[in-house]
Amino acid sequence: MSVVDGLPFAEDKKKYILDVLDPILEEMVSDVLTEMPKVPLDFMIAWLTKRSGLAPSASSQKSLMQRNLQLKQELKQLTGSLEEAGQAIDTHEAHESEEEEDDDCEEIPESFKKSEESMGKARQSVSAEAYGTWNQKKAYTPPVIAKTDEQKDRLKKTLLKSFMFSALEPKDMEIITMAMKECNFAEGLKVITEGEDGDFLFVIESGALNCTKNIGGEDKVVKTVNTGDVFGELALLYNCPRAATVVAKEASVCWQLDRESFNHIVKDAAVARRNKYDQFLQSVTLISSIDAYERSQIADALVPEVYNKGDTIVNQDEPGDKFYIIEEGSLYANKGDKRVMDYKVGDYFGELALLKNQPRACSIIVESDTCKVLSMTRNSFNKMLGPLQGLLSRQVMNYA
Incomplete structure (x- = not known):
């Protein structure tokens, strides 16, 4: 059974949703979720423009602006349709609940049962799954698969x-x-x-x-x-x-x-x-320019470590097997008895020992009362930041 069954729309409108709107929405929502743009509306307008086959040019600037306005109106209508569908479902469920108020628990409307049960066999469309109020968590019984x-x-x-x-x-x-x-x-x-x-x-x-x-x-x-x-x-x-x-x-x-x-x-x-680490990484100059997918992989590889004032995170002349990014606090670098570098939130250190397979060039010491760093192992560093190693090698002011 389709996800539109049970909605208070005429059959021709249901068919239009399935045949016309849903394929476009599914493709667009998929791309939006992949890119996760800061301004979704602009991204969707650009996406719809590209999808329609329009190409901007000096001679068509005016028509393009008119088309953008039209697309905004269409997006507003599409959003309204989704909200209308959700409200219709809520209203339908509320009505069913009132009719069965003597029952110990609410029954799911009959028109939704098959759709809900069929989720285990065939997935709903992306647009329905992302926005539909029918996509609710069910009672959960964890599976138990026998293991030695x-x-x-x-x-x-x-x-x-x-x-x-x-x-x-x-x-x-x-x-x-x-x-x-x-x-x-x-x-x-x-x-x-x-x-x-x-x-x-x-x-x-x-x-x-x-x-x-x-x-x-x-x-x-x-x-x-x-x-x-x-x-x-x-x-x-x-x-x-x-x-x-x-x-x-x-x-x-x-x-x-x-x-x-x-x-x-x-x-x-x-x-x-x-999301927390991805947002933070966007403020790290070295990483902010890479795409959202790669940044999410780096976020997954990071491990938080907490230190107190006076702690030494890396020691001069010792082997190095981690790369660090400062999330909170401040640190400084000592080479011998000389202070050679200060570090603040968003700075990174430890890359030279990994790039050149050599001992740590200096010691890194916590200056603030507490400090949180995000560490990455050598394997993750080589795999995730490989394309950036040329840039890292040129950071001659980074001594660790």
Whole structure:
């Protein structure tokens, strides 16, 4: 049953929503959620302009402005239609509730039952899932997939390597451990297909997989994920189609988690953490220029560390295996007995030891009462910031 069934619209309007509006909205919402622009309306106007095939030129500037105005009006109408649909559903549910006020609990209207039940078999469209008031959380019974003690031990060690799961409370960690399913992927196997709906994410225990995107009609590898990495999470976090195709680069062992378990146990904390660090990274000069997807991957790799006044974060002449970004507080660098550098929020240090495989050039000491830094391991640094290493190498004033 379609998501429009039960709405108080004539059949021709329902057909128009499904055949005309929904495909456009689904494609547009997917692109908006992928880019997450600061000014969504301008992005959508530009998107609709491009979608319509219009190309701006000096001779068509006036008509383009008129078209933009028309597009704004269309967007307003589309938004109004979505709000109208939501209000209609709320009104319908309220009416049903009044008729059945003697019952111990509210019944879902009959017209929605099949749609709600079918969510486990066929995903709703992006526009419906992102905006529909019918997309409510249901009562949750966590799945329990039998595992040996050896499997549990392996899985817990894997989850502790992942930003998304490492901070879970013991009780939640146990639920997630029992809900996950072990998957073995042979080399060359396609695990996820770009553009499709997704109901699972995966955590890698061993092996490696390539993430590819279709760019200019050609599939290009944009990222390789390895042990401890999570993939497939964007479709669950933002209710959007798969952002990339994922193919096993070599034989790999992964653990699969379903959408419902993720939504009830992991999602809220993961979204809050990612959004917090993504917003902060936009203020870091080195990272602010990269795209939202890459920035989100860096956010996932960061680990918070807290220090007190006088603590030494790195010591001169010791080996270095971490890169740091200052989130709160201030620090300074000592080379020998000489103060050579001051650091504030948004500054970074520790990159030269990783770039040149040499000992730390100086000591970094906390000057403020407390200091919070975000650290990144050598492997994550090389993988996430590889394209920026030329720029990093030119930062001669950074001594650590």
